[in-house]
Amino acid sequence: MSTPQGDMPSRAQTAPLGSGRYRFMVFLVLVALTALVGRIVDLHVIDRLFLQGQGDARTLRVETIDAHRGMITGRHGDPLAISTPVVSLWANPQELPEDGVQRMLLAKALDMSPEKLDERIERYADREFMYLRRRMTPDDAQPVLALKVPGVYEQHEYKRYYPSGEVAAQLVGVTNVDDRGQEGIELAYNGFLAGQPGKRRVIKDRKGRLVRDLHLIKEAKPGGNLTLAVDLRLQYMAYRELKAVVDEHDADGGTLVMMDARSGEVLAMTNLPSYNPNNRAEIDTNGLRNQAVTDTFEPGSVMKPLAMSAALETAQFTPQRVIDTAPGYMRLDNYTIRDFRNYEELSLAGILLHSSNVGMSRVALQLPEDAIWNRYHDLGLGQAPGTGFPGEATGSLPTPFGWSDSKRASMSYGYGIAVSAMQLASAYTAIANDGKRLPPALLKQPDPPEGQQVMSPQVANDLLQMLEAIVQPGAGGSRAAVPGYRVAGKTGTVRKVTRSGYQQSAYRSLFAGIAPVSDPRIVTVVMVDNPKKGDYYGGLVAAPVFSRVVGKALRLLDVLPDKQEAME
Structure with missing residues (x-):
C-alpha cells in the first residue's frame, strides 16, 4: 500500500531547515573554539607572568x-x-x-x-x-x-x-x-x-x-x-664562699672580683643576689645586674693605700715619716673627723695599719690640692673601664676645683667618691704590678697588656710591705691571711649612703688584697652589702672570704707558697 504523497515532506521542504541548524551548530562550535583559543592566548601570553607569579606565591617560599x-x-x-x-x-x-x-x-x-x-x-x-x-x-x-x-x-x-x-x-x-x-x-x-x-x-x-x-x-x-677570661673553677668557689657569708650575716648582697695581677684578666666575678638564666619564668629582676661592673659605692678605707701612693711619690714623705694624730680627732669646716681611738704619733705605715682617718687627712692637706685627684684619675677612677660590658659604671670623681679642706681630707680616706668593685680591683693592680695599672679584661687575652705606669716601682713595693703588715696576726686584716702565702691588703667599713644621707645602722664591709706578696698573681676585692646579723667590720666579714677564696685559688693555679715558715 502506498502512502499518499501529501502526507510525506519533500526533500525540498526539509533541506533548508537542516542546513540552517548545521550552520548554526558549526557557528557555535567556532565561537567556542575562538573563545577557548583566545583564553589560552590570554593565559599563556598576556597574563602569563601575572598568573605564574600568583602560582609561585602560593607554592614557592623563601x-x-x-x-x-x-x-x-x-x-x-x-x-x-x-x-x-x-x-x-x-x-x-x-x-x-x-x-x-x-x-x-x-x-x-x-x-x-x-x-x-x-x-x-x-x-x-x-x-x-x-x-x-x-x-x-x-x-x-x-x-x-x-x-x-x-x-x-x-x-x-x-x-x-x-x-x-x-x-x-x-x-x-x-x-x-x-x-x-x-x-x-x-x-x-x-x-x-x-x-x-x-x-x-x-x-x-x-x-x-x-x-x-x-x-x-x-x-x-x-x-x-x-x-672569657673567667676560670670556672674559681668562679664556682667564689660564688659559694660569697653566698655563705651573705647567708651567715643576713646581708642584702655581695660582690667579688678576682683579677690576674699580671694581665688584668677577670678570673672570677660574682654577685648576689643572682638568678637562674635557664628558668626565665622565675627570673628575679633584682639579680639581673652585674653589680661588680654597673653599681658604685663609697669605698672607704680601702682607698687609703691609693691616696698614700700620691704622698709617697713626693720627697717629703717616706713610709717612716711620723704624723701626729692626737687627740684622735680634728675639726675641718665644721666637720669632725675621728679615729677609733687616739693613736698619737704614727708613721705613714702606721696610719695604714691602724686605718687612721686623722692621719690620712693631715697627709692629704700637706699635698697639692689636685695630687690625690690626679692619682685616682690615673688609676682609672671616674672613667669607664672600657670592657664593653653593657651599663659599666664610670663612678664619681669630682673635679678638684675650689675644694674645701674637709673635701680634700674625706677623699683621702674614701668618702665623697664612688667606684665599682671592678674599678677598685683594677686600681690595686698598680700596687701588685710594679706601679703599672692594668685595665680589666673580660675576654681571654692572647698577650698581656703593657699597662700604664701610674706610680714608681719603689712606691708600689713600699705599699706592698705596708699592706702586708695589715694582714699579720693581731692586725685589723689578720683574718685575710692565707696559710703558706704572704698576703697584702686593706680593710674597709663604710656607712651606706642614700638620698636621705648616711645610714646609721647600714654598712658595707670591704677587703681589697693581693697575693702572694713575693710575686703577685691575684688581686681580689670583696664587698658585702649591709650585713645585718653579727659583725659588720670589713676585717671581720669580708676579710675571711678573701682568705678562703684566694687560698684555694692559689692552690688551683699551682702557685708555690712563699711564706718563710711554710718553706722550712
Whole structure:
C-alpha cells in the first residue's frame, strides 16, 4: 500500500531547515573554539607572568635558615652558654578541627587545659598563625606531632642553655625567647655571637607543608665563639664562699672580683643576689645586674693605700715619716673627723695599719690640692673601664676645683667618691704590678697588656710591705691571711649612703688584697652589702672570704707558697 504523497515532506521542504541548524551548530562550535583559543592566548601570553607569579606565591617560599649562635666558654674551654636544637609548635587556627576529642588530646599533649587551648584558638581565629608551644625538646614535641592533628606544624629553632646557671649569670647574661642577647656578654657581643641567617627556596602546599626543597639561596653563617677570661673553677668557689657569708650575716648582697695581677684578666666575678638564666619564668629582676661592673659605692678605707701612693711619690714623705694624730680627732669646716681611738704619733705605715682617718687627712692637706685627684684619675677612677660590658659604671670623681679642706681630707680616706668593685680591683693592680695599672679584661687575652705606669716601682713595693703588715696576726686584716702565702691588703667599713644621707645602722664591709706578696698573681676585692646579723667590720666579714677564696685559688693555679715558715 502506498502512502499518499501529501502526507510525506519533500526533500525540498526539509533541506533548508537542516542546513540552517548545521550552520548554526558549526557557528557555535567556532565561537567556542575562538573563545577557548583566545583564553589560552590570554593565559599563556598576556597574563602569563601575572598568573605564574600568583602560582609561585602560593607554592614557592623563601625560608629562613636559623644561624647557630656561637658558644661562650671559660678560659679553659668550659661551656658557659651553648645552643641546643629545639622544636617550636605552631598552628593555623583556621585548619584546626572542631572535634572536641581531637582538641582535648592536643591540649593534653601540650600540657595545657582544653579551656585554655580553646581560648587561644578563639583569640587567633581570624589569623593563619599562632604558637602552641615554643622551644620544646624534640622528645617533648614528638607526642604532639604523633597525633597528626590537622593544622599543627613544627618549626626547628635553637635554645640557649647555661650550664653554670646562677654562678656566672650576671657576667654571661641571657638571651630572650628569640635568641637575642638581653643582658651581659650575650648583649655586649650579640652581633658577633648571633651569626647571619641563611635562606632557601622551597615548594609548599596550600597547608604549608614542605613538598620540595629547591635550592639554597644563602648559606647560614654560624655565630662566632667567645672565650672569657673567667676560670670556672674559681668562679664556682667564689660564688659559694660569697653566698655563705651573705647567708651567715643576713646581708642584702655581695660582690667579688678576682683579677690576674699580671694581665688584668677577670678570673672570677660574682654577685648576689643572682638568678637562674635557664628558668626565665622565675627570673628575679633584682639579680639581673652585674653589680661588680654597673653599681658604685663609697669605698672607704680601702682607698687609703691609693691616696698614700700620691704622698709617697713626693720627697717629703717616706713610709717612716711620723704624723701626729692626737687627740684622735680634728675639726675641718665644721666637720669632725675621728679615729677609733687616739693613736698619737704614727708613721705613714702606721696610719695604714691602724686605718687612721686623722692621719690620712693631715697627709692629704700637706699635698697639692689636685695630687690625690690626679692619682685616682690615673688609676682609672671616674672613667669607664672600657670592657664593653653593657651599663659599666664610670663612678664619681669630682673635679678638684675650689675644694674645701674637709673635701680634700674625706677623699683621702674614701668618702665623697664612688667606684665599682671592678674599678677598685683594677686600681690595686698598680700596687701588685710594679706601679703599672692594668685595665680589666673580660675576654681571654692572647698577650698581656703593657699597662700604664701610674706610680714608681719603689712606691708600689713600699705599699706592698705596708699592706702586708695589715694582714699579720693581731692586725685589723689578720683574718685575710692565707696559710703558706704572704698576703697584702686593706680593710674597709663604710656607712651606706642614700638620698636621705648616711645610714646609721647600714654598712658595707670591704677587703681589697693581693697575693702572694713575693710575686703577685691575684688581686681580689670583696664587698658585702649591709650585713645585718653579727659583725659588720670589713676585717671581720669580708676579710675571711678573701682568705678562703684566694687560698684555694692559689692552690688551683699551682702557685708555690712563699711564706718563710711554710718553706722550712
